[in-house]
Amino acid sequence: MSTDGWKNFGRYGADRDPGNVHGKIAFGRALEDALERMIVEGGIKSPPSTRRGLIARMRYLMTHKGGTQALADTGITVTPATIRAWSKGTQRPRPANLEAIDTAYWNLRAVNVLKNHAALKAHFDNRGRGTKVEIHPINQDVVDEPRRRDNLRIRSLQVRYVWADAVDALITGDLDVLEGIWDDIIADLDSDWGAYTYVSHIGLGA
Template structure:
């Protein structure tokens, strides 16, 4: 399949596989996945069923702005004295309340991380080293057989300099900006870069 065939996506059947999408959409998903990993990996490791895990979650919720609302949104109606007892580890919540506390904690942590995109930018910039991007070509199973290409493969790239703009585009929901960023990324491939305008998956090593 020629590069033009990928540019005119769907002419030969690549669009029959719903997993084949424009790189800008796959990049957006990859950024969301990387953000979720950063939120989880930087969070409290001890489960809420342990005294340590409960106290850590309650300390976070009671010391950060929005914690009380996060607890209320998760369904916690306990009085302040009970909240302090949970925070100090002198009283154990019922299982349903433990689940609600865990939900409130992760929701608040995610909200706080999203409110400070500079942290995510720094994570992806990696002190100037950038982030590894793994580009999976479109799945050609549904492409007309004479138009399939045997030489497409997973392409790894170490990508720098685009992550501030990429995070801004993600936060703003700006698909046009993500498209421009994706064009910049695949421009570092060889003359076959057009074959990666559409992809089946993008993975970020962050």
């Protein structure tokens, strides 16, 4: 397939698979997936059903701004004395409240991680080493057979310098900036760049 085929995406059937999307969309999704991993992997490991897990979640909620509201948002309406008892582990919440506490904790942690833009940028920048970007070409099974490119393969690039702008664009939902960043990334593929304007998946090694 010539580069023109990618400029006119869908002319030869590539859009028959909804998983084939512009790189800026896949790149944004990859950033979101990486952020979700940061939220989960850096969070409390002990289950909320354990005393340790309960106390850890309550401590986080009670010592971070917005914790009380996060609990209220999940529907918890108990007295301050009950909150103190949960925080000390001297009283076990009912199952519904235990689930709500866990939800409140993860919601608040997600908000706090997303607010810390500097930490997010540093995570992807990786002390100047950047982050590996794995690029999966579109699913060509749906493309008209004469227009398929059987030589396309998964490509991996160690990407530097774009992450501060990428995080800002993700937070603000600026697809135009993400598109520009994606164009810069695939430019490193030289003459093959046009074949990766649209992709099926992007993975980040972060």
